[in-house]
Amino acid sequence: MTGEDRKQEILEALKNAVVQYDEDAAKEAAQKALDLDINVNDAIFNGLVSGMEEVGRLFEAQEYFVPELLMCADALYAGLDLLKPHAETMDLGVKGSVVIGTVEGDVHDIGKNIVKMMFDVAGFTVYDLGRDVPLDKFVEEQLRTDSDLVCLSAMMTTTMVGMQKVIDRLKEKNPDVKIMIGGAPVSKELADKWGADGYADDANNALKDAINMISSLKKMKEDAEAKKSS
Amino acid sequence: MKKHKVIFQPSGRRGEIAEGKTLLEAAQSLGVDIEGLCGKKKVCGKCKVRIEEGYFEKDNIDSGMSHLSPVTEDELKHIKPEDGPGIRLACTAEISGDVKVFVPERSRAGKQVVRKAAKELSIPLDPAVRKYNIVLNQPTLHDMTTGDYERILTFLEEDYGLKGLSFDYTALKDLQDVLRRGKWNISVTVWMDREIIKVEPGFVENCYGLAVDVGTTTVVGYLSDLTTGRVVNTESMMNPQVPYGEDVMSRITYAMSNPEGLEIMQKAIIDGLNQIIRNVVSEIKDDGPDPGHAIDDLTIVFNTAMHHIFLGLNPEYIGRSPFIPAVQDSLNVKSRDIGIRINPAAYVHVLPIEAGFVGADNVGVLIAEEPYNQDEMVLIIDIGTNGELLLGNRNKIYSTSCATGPAFEGAQIKFGMRAAPGAIERVQIDPATKDPLYKVIGKADWHTHLEKVNAKGICGSGIIEVVAEMFKAEIIDKTGRFAKDVRTSRVRKDTEGKPEYVLAWAEETSIGTDITVTQGDVRALQLAKGALYAGAKLMMEKLGITKLDKVLLAGAFGSHISREASLTLGMFPDCSIKNVCAVGNSAGDGARMTLLNKSKRIEADERARWVEFLEIATEPAFEKQFMQAMHFPHMKDSFPNLKSMLAESSSGKEIKG
Numbered sequence: 001m002t003g004e005d006r007k008q009e010i011l012e013a014l015k016n017a018v019v020q021y022d023e024d025a026a027k028e029a030a031q032k033a034l035d036l037d038i039n040v041n042d043a044i045f046n047g048l049v050s051g052m053e054e055v056g057r058l059f060e061a062q063e064y065f066v067p068e069l070l071m072c073a074d075a076l077y078a079g080l081d082l083l084k085p086h087a088e089t090m091d092l093g094v095k096g097s098v099v100i101g102t103v104e105g106d107v108h109d110i111g112k113n114i115v116k117m118m119f120d121v122a123g124f125t126v127y128d129l130g131r132d133v134p135l136d137k138f139v140e141e142q143l144r145t146d147s148d149l150v151c152l153s154a155m156m157t158t159t160m161v162g163m164q165k166v167i168d169r170l171k172e173k174n175p176d177v178k179i180m181i182g183g184a185p186v187s188k189e190l191a192d193k194w195g196a197d198g199y200a201d202d203a204n205n206a207l208k209d210a211i212n213m214i215s216s217l218k219k220m221k222e223d224a225e226a227k228k229s230s
Numbered sequence: 231m232k233k234h235k236v237i238f239q240p241s242g243r244r245g246e247i248a249e250g251k252t253l254l255e256a257a258q259s260l261g262v263d264i265e266g267l268c269g270k271k272k273v274c275g276k277c278k279v280r281i282e283e284g285y286f287e288k289d290n291i292d293s294g295m296s297h298l299s300p301v302t303e304d305e306l307k308h309i310k311p312e313d314g315p316g317i318r319l320a321c322t323a324e325i326s327g328d329v330k331v332f333v334p335e336r337s338r339a340g341k342q343v344v345r346k347a348a349k350e351l352s353i354p355l356d357p358a359v360r361k362y363n364i365v366l367n368q369p370t371l372h373d374m375t376t377g378d379y380e381r382i383l384t385f386l387e388e389d390y391g392l393k394g395l396s397f398d399y400t401a402l403k404d405l406q407d408v409l410r411r412g413k414w415n416i417s418v419t420v421w422m423d424r425e426i427i428k429v430e431p432g433f434v435e436n437c438y439g440l441a442v443d444v445g446t447t448t449v450v451g452y453l454s455d456l457t458t459g460r461v462v463n464t465e466s467m468m469n470p471q472v473p474y475g476e477d478v479m480s481r482i483t484y485a486m487s488n489p490e491g492l493e494i495m496q497k498a499i500i501d502g503l504n505q506i507i508r509n510v511v512s513e514i515k516d517d518g519p520d521p522g523h524a525i526d527d528l529t530i531v532f533n534t535a536m537h538h539i540f541l542g543l544n545p546e547y548i549g550r551s552p553f554i555p556a557v558q559d560s561l562n563v564k565s566r567d568i569g570i571r572i573n574p575a576a577y578v579h580v581l582p583i584e585a586g587f588v589g590a591d592n593v594g595v596l597i598a599e600e601p602y603n604q605d606e607m608v609l610i611i612d613i614g615t616n617g618e619l620l621l622g623n624r625n626k627i628y629s630t631s632c633a634t635g636p637a638f639e640g641a642q643i644k645f646g647m648r649a650a651p652g653a654i655e656r657v658q659i660d661p662a663t664k665d666p667l668y669k670v671i672g673k674a675d676w677h678t679h680l681e682k683v684n685a686k687g688i689c690g691s692g693i694i695e696v697v698a699e700m701f702k703a704e705i706i707d708k709t710g711r712f713a714k715d716v717r718t719s720r721v722r723k724d725t726e727g728k729p730e731y732v733l734a735w736a737e738e739t740s741i742g743t744d745i746t747v748t749q750g751d752v753r754a755l756q757l758a759k760g761a762l763y764a765g766a767k768l769m770m771e772k773l774g775i776t777k778l779d780k781v782l783l784a785g786a787f788g789s790h791i792s793r794e795a796s797l798t799l800g801m802f803p804d805c806s807i808k809n810v811c812a813v814g815n816s817a818g819d820g821a822r823m824t825l826l827n828k829s830k831r832i833e834a835d836e837r838a839r840w841v842e843f844l845e846i847a848t849e850p851a852f853e854k855q856f857m858q859a860m861h862f863p864h865m866k867d868s869f870p871n872l873k874s875m876l877a878e879s880s881s882g883k884e885i886k887g
Contacts, residue, residue, distance in 0.1 A: 061727070061728065062728050062749040062750060062753060063711055063749075064709075064711075065709065065710055065711075065753055065756060065860065066757075066857060066860060067709065067857045067858065067860045067861060067865060068709060070853075070857050071857075104550070104551075105549070105550025105551050106550065106551060107551045107845075107847045107848050108633075108847055110853055110856070113853070131848075132551045155633070156479050156549065156550070157287065157288050157475075157477075157479040157480045157482075157483045158479050158482045158483050158486065158546070158549030158550050159549075159550050159551075160483075161287065161483060161486065161487065185288065185479075187290055189290045190290055193290075
């Protein structure tokens, strides 16, 4: 078996471990990748993250549901914990920094945590403000960290209305910042009305959007690498 | 062709309808039943509907009369001032923009089935309101230093031992006339041995009270004879606040985002309750300008949001963390102060609430089932639009509230509907052929596939049962995913490529399309049942227990779901099926008990403070518990009782663990 075949096999094993939510298999494959000195960024992006993309597809097709998704995430983190210390710092040509939180008055954060995880995986710097976050805190944190993206989450109709205020204040301070809103009561129409740049009405959409971002990030990374090698 | 958004209330059915279609056509295509006796000839006037004005955040719809064709002459002949504003004939009004349409009770072809019937209560009779007969001597000049009022008080003290009573001002105004009309023989109505709230001529024995349960969806009033404890009449209606939001949160939002929102919704529920009062007293009294005045006491339970709106208190702060209510304790409010048209001097007794999201209705459940007097560990699940749980025994009881979403009420389910004629409520699936048998509300027999049964959709109890049957027949696996290798034409892909199960073929229905259970429906149910199970599990951990002795299913819906199906799906941790009981509308029972026995009011006040509320959403273990609880019956927990139940029924289904 050539080195390249061996590498493909391990990437496939990482991917399958995530899809089949098998933490032990993920750890085992990650260790093998390290032992064989496979490029760690490759292992993360073309192994673990590819697996998560497949999970996203299954989730969208409703074949996987929240429990499976969270278990896949556990497997992914199991592999990531081993690989990450060895990863090179990636210069992707983007800042890749995001502020995320559940808005004031709302304590539901499972959806937010799933989205956060995806950004984590994608190599974003994530500033997680947690739940029940005072509206102004989002604005302050965005300014402090100069993040490109702010993600707002709400599970309840009553707290969802706070999002509009955050969007207004953010856009006022920094018109370039991108804002994504999510949560059960949120709709595309509301996102448009309030001037958000993206929306996710459930974990399904959040994941899809997050994956789109990761995919485009991967593309940027590939382009950057292509440039480097040429 | 241009299409517009149309939403029908209270059914919640919605869709995109082509411009120029009438509201009646829209209703028919969306499976909403509106009376149309004359067959669209515009002569019967039965199809009156109300157009909601304004912007509704939750539905993101801007609705108004201007989004319909102009009112016609024919319509004006039928629309009367007492119908109120915004009324149109559905057969005539044509759609030219987005509209939210409320179909009043009288215009609905299929009336909702009331599932909150009263059961017999055994409780010592000691009502808060009693009538006392008073016979005075006709006063003479010797008595001229004593007023009528004082003479009554003296009599009550001497003959009945009631000391230091006060007199309601309006009752006092009637006193002189009543005394003389009754020829010095009168009956006085006394509240809590404290206050005289009515005087009537002659010897009056009958005394009535009304127990009210205001649910998010349904309002029900039980007229009780306070001298016998019996329910004389029961009346119910759809909660008239439904047009302002189907769930508690959207109603709170309506109050927050519309300047008069709170007032509008308060008026709606008070008008609705007055309607119930008018209807309910027809059994005992049908004359006089104010027949409702025959009612001398009223007790009421509801969730916290309905509580605040009823009392005109701002519900905003209970709609957001940390969910602080305006008041927790019970209240006694003069009926006339909030416009409830019973005896104007009578009190409305509002039961206490437990916490921001566990309301007086749960206190009703608590005092009706009295888990605090038992040694057994009992889990009480009150399932309505929200799910409230109580768990414990005489030593300790926890309460919590679970965001189950409206899946149990048939909302968010593709062919979901409320429990009304045409709703599929019971289902059995043959594990071999995967063919179903089902029963439709309004039909006595199970459907045999030989006749058209006019099924329209699936109600909450039907959803539970069909999903449990699909699990047993291995159409779905324990993760809720459709099995790939089921060989039946009933399992197929929908237009989006997602799997679904055909429960009723189009020709068996009255809506002209197949009624299916989709993968999305199963997912919605998993979220709802997972929340309940996780709540119960976290409370069990707090109490340090690993098994339940008893499970009580309360609420209108709790009484109608199959106990077996709910155990099969794992709506709660494993328990012997013979100890899983449906207890009916316990919240309403609690309200009736406080009507019949005043010590129950003290018990309610004390126990509401004694029960410990557990906020589960912020428990660190919640996410994990919730996740594991979404599987059927559970990802990890063992179900020995369920296992033996299924073995006995020889369904062939094996549960691991």
